[in-house]
Structures are given as C-alpha cells and as structure tokens.
Amino acid sequence: MSILNRLSNLTKATIHEVLNKLEDPILMTGQYLRNLEEDIAAKENLLRERKTAAKVSEQKSLEAARNAQLQEQKALDALTSGNEEAARRAAVAKIHYQDEAEQFAANVKQAESQVFELELRLKEAKEELARLKEKRKELAERARKVEQSSSTESPNFSYGTFSGAAAKGFERMEEKISEWEATMTKSGYSPFSADTANPDNDPAVNEELQRLKDQLSSDKNK
Numbered sequence: 001m002s003i004l005n006r007l008s009n010l011t012k013a014t015i016h017e018v019l020n021k022l023e024d025p026i027l028m029t030g031q032y033l034r035n036l037e038e039d040i041a042a043k044e045n046l047l048r049e050r051k052t053a054a055k056v057s058e059q060k061s062l063e064a065a066r067n068a069q070l071q072e073q074k075a076l077d078a079l080t081s082g083n084e085e086a087a088r089r090a091a092v093a094k095i096h097y098q099d100e101a102e103q104f105a106a107n108v109k110q111a112e113s114q115v116f117e118l119e120l121r122l123k124e125a126k127e128e129l130a131r132l133k134e135k136r137k138e139l140a141e142r143a144r145k146v147e148q149s150s151s152t153e154s155p156n157f158s159y160g161t162f163s164g165a166a167a168k169g170f171e172r173m174e175e176k177i178s179e180w181e182a183t184m185t186k187s188g189y190s191p192f193s194a195d196t197a198n199p200d201n202d203p204a205v206n207e208e209l210q211r212l213k214d215q216l217s218s219d220k221n222k
Helices: 003-022 025-080 084-149 166-186 203-221
Strands: none
Touching: 025 084
16 A cells, blocks of 8 residues: 555544544534524525415416406407407407416416425424434433443533534434443443433333232232
8 A cells, every 4th residue: 555545544534533523412413403493494484485475476466367357348448439459459458467467376376386395394394303302302311321431531522513414413423322332331331220220210110019019919818
C-alpha cells in the first residue's frame, strides 16, 4: 500500500472517530426533533397559503362566470336590436370570461388537491413527532443507565448539530446507544442490572408471588 493511501485511510479514520465522539445521542435527537418541528411549521404555512389560493381562485372563477353570463345577455340584446357588431364583441368577451372561469376553476381543483396532500403529510409528520418524542425519552433513559454503569469518565461531547431526516437520525442514535450498552456488557457492567431494576413493577415477579401465596393458602387448608 502506498504512503498516500495509508495517509488517506488514516485521515478518514481520524475524521470518523472525531465525528463519532461529537455525536451525543441526546443532543442529536433533540436537534432532529427541532428539524422536524421546523418542517411541520413550514408545511403549515404552505397549507395556509394553498387554502387562501383556493379561496381566491374560487372567487375569481365565480366572478368570471358572472361576467360571461352578462356578456351573453348583452350579445342576445344586441342581436334582438339588430346590432350584430355589438353582439359579436359581446360574444368575444363572453368566451374570454368563460375561459377565465374554467382556468380559475382548474386552479381551485389543483389547490384543493395540494391542500389534501399537505394535510395528510402534516398528520403523518405530527404523529411521527409524537412517536419520536417518546422514543427520545426511552433513549435518554438508556443512555443515563449506561453512564451510571460506566466506571470510566464519560466523554465530553460538543454541541454541534447535524441535519437529516428525524426518523433515520433517531435510528442511528439508537444504534449508537446500543453499541454503548454492548460495550458495557462486555466490560462486566449492565445498565439493566438488578440494582437499577424495579422489581415492584415487574409483572412476572408479581405473578410468581401471587402463585406462591395461593400455594401456601392451599397447603394450610389441607
């Protein structure tokens, strides 16, 4: 391997290690949530704009349709009075307004379609936000248990932020915490050891205790 390739690999490995230490899962998941909240806010603004555009186009379509009817009546009146030239001008105007009414009506349908799609995406994004907020609590608790179980000093993370899809970012941070947990387990520590568990809330423990109580009660009655 050439000296340049070795230097290139060493540089890439160093950068990867630095970035890996910079990524505090709790800080990163918080940033992912903020990114998602900003995306939701942008979609809400766009949704308001599309709803307004639909209303404006609908009003313009109705107005153009009314003008088309007026021009049609003018054409009829002109023909009745024998003024064919005036009737022709009114007919041209009627066609113009009729085309406008149809175009604005098409704009309404397009805006309404965009509104429907945006409302669906907003609903999904808000559900995703709620789910990821709960997921962040879980990851924070897991990271806390790893930190408590560690016999070495925790690394000093920076407060840098990274952009990316919230869900994918959460998956990456969960993988990172899982790596921490695996490392602690290999070292003889477990973030889920008996001293950190709460047996009072364990359904299996409660069920076993009840079974033993029932058994004792049955033996006494024999």
